[in-house]
Amino acid sequence: MAPTEKIRPGVEGVASADRALTVLAAFRKGDKAVSLAELAARTGLVKSTIMRLAVSLEAHGFLARTEDGAYRLDAEVLRLGTLYTQSFGLEARVTPLLEDLVARTGETASFYIRRGEQRLCLFRAESPHLLRMHVRVGDALPLDNSAIAQVLRAFSPQPLPGYVAALDVPIVSMGVTDPHTGAIATPVFGPGEALAGALALSGPVSRWTAEAVAAARPVLLEAATTLTRRLGGERPERPRVAAE
Numbered sequence: 001m002a003p004t005e006k007i008r009p010g011v012e013g014v015a016s017a018d019r020a021l022t023v024l025a026a027f028r029k030g031d032k033a034v035s036l037a038e039l040a041a042r043t044g045l046v047k048s049t050i051m052r053l054a055v056s057l058e059a060h061g062f063l064a065r066t067e068d069g070a071y072r073l074d075a076e077v078l079r080l081g082t083l084y085t086q087s088f089g090l091e092a093r094v095t096p097l098l099e100d101l102v103a104r105t106g107e108t109a110s111f112y113i114r115r116g117e118q119r120l121c122l123f124r125a126e127s128p129h130l131l132r133m134h135v136r137v138g139d140a141l142p143l144d145n146s147a148i149a150q151v152l153r154a155f156s157p158q159p160l161p162g163y164v165a166a167l168d169v170p171i172v173s174m175g176v177t178d179p180h181t182g183a184i185a186t187p188v189f190g191p192g193e194a195l196a197g198a199l200a201l202s203g204p205v206s207r208w209t210a211e212a213v214a215a216a217r218p219v220l221l222e223a224a225t226t227l228t229r230r231l232g233g234e235r236p237e238r239p240r241v242a243a244e
Contacts, residue, residue, distance in 0.1 A: 019045060020053045024062060024077070032116070033070035078115055078140065091123060093230045097199075098125035101223050105216050107203040110135070111188070114152040117143050119198070127203060135202075147173040147185035148198045155187045155195040170220050172213055174205050182208040184216055186224045189233035196231050199224045 026042040027034060040047050054071060057063040061076030094111050101109035108127040112119045118140040135141070143149040150171050174182035185200040201216055228235060 016053070019043075019049065020057060023050060023053055023057065024073075027073055031072070033066045033068075033072040035070045039071065075140075078120065079138065081115070090231075094123045094227065095125065097223055097227055098123060101125070101199075101201060101219065102127060104219050105201055107201045107207070107216070110148075110200045110202060111197050112148050112152065112185075112200060113197040114143070114156045114195075115140060119143055119149055119152055122197065129203070129207075141177065144176055145173065146176040147171040147183045148200045151185045151187050151198040151200075152195070155189075170217050170224075172208075172217075174208060180204055180206075184213065184220055186220055187235075188224050188231070189228045189235050190231045191233055193234055193236040196228070196233060199227065 022043050022045065023039060026039055034042075036047050036050060039045075039050050043050065045053075054063055054065070058065060058074070061074050061079075063071050064074040065071055098109040098111065101107075102125045106127060106129065109125045110121055111123040113122050114120070119142070121135050121137055121139045121141070124135065124137050141149075143153055147170070150173070151169070170184045170186035172182070172184050177183075181202060182205045183200050183202040185198045188196045188199050190196040199220060201220055225235075
């Protein structure tokens with residue numbers, strides 16, 4: 001056997017599974033919902049076949065149908081994506097750092113990533129205080145004006161130079177997602193200056209005094225720098241302003 005010859009498995013795949021995966025693979029970056037006609041054009045499958053496949057994909061949480069009859073990816077895709085990310089050892093790098101942040105600040109520490117127009121809580125270490133914001137790992141929240149969402153919008157999918165230059169990170173927001181809670185967030189980067197996620201501290205507004213915020217900011221920045229280095233990343237440089 002030639003060294004380059006690929007050994008094929010002894011069993012063949014299932015045609016219906018192949019077609020279902022073809023439908024899922026047809027979704028592209030930036031898609032919010034895709035019409036049946038567009039799915040047919042992208043996959044080469046007839047509409048009736050796509051509709052039958054979609055029934056099964058909906059039943060298992062991979063697809064959801066919008067009011068106008070288009071299709072969007074659903075929560076099961078998000079769950080598998082989370083497991084995929086964790087399988088690369090990200091959890092082993094992030095979790096100890098979150099626990100250290102909790103020990104140093106007393107507030108809940110979280111790591112969020114962007115999924116379309118939502119922010120997904122990927123990892124979380126809870127504050128020892130009874131009064132805290134209750135978000136679970138795997139929860140998807142909107143990209144509102146919270147500090148976490150601002151970081152994810154500014155740096156993904158690509159950093160927005162003008163916006164980034166004007167940002168004072170870590171970003172602080174109070175009472176945005178919930179009137180009683182506040183957060184401080186800063187970006188973490190992977191290889192190629194790509195955003196890996198947002199590192200955040202959150203807690204009740206009553207504990208976020210000016211002194212507490214001032215004390216937490218350098219601690220969070222230090223943690224983000226450490227995590228960026230552990231992920232093999234590099235923070236993008238801010239654009240230089242020409243001297244007048």
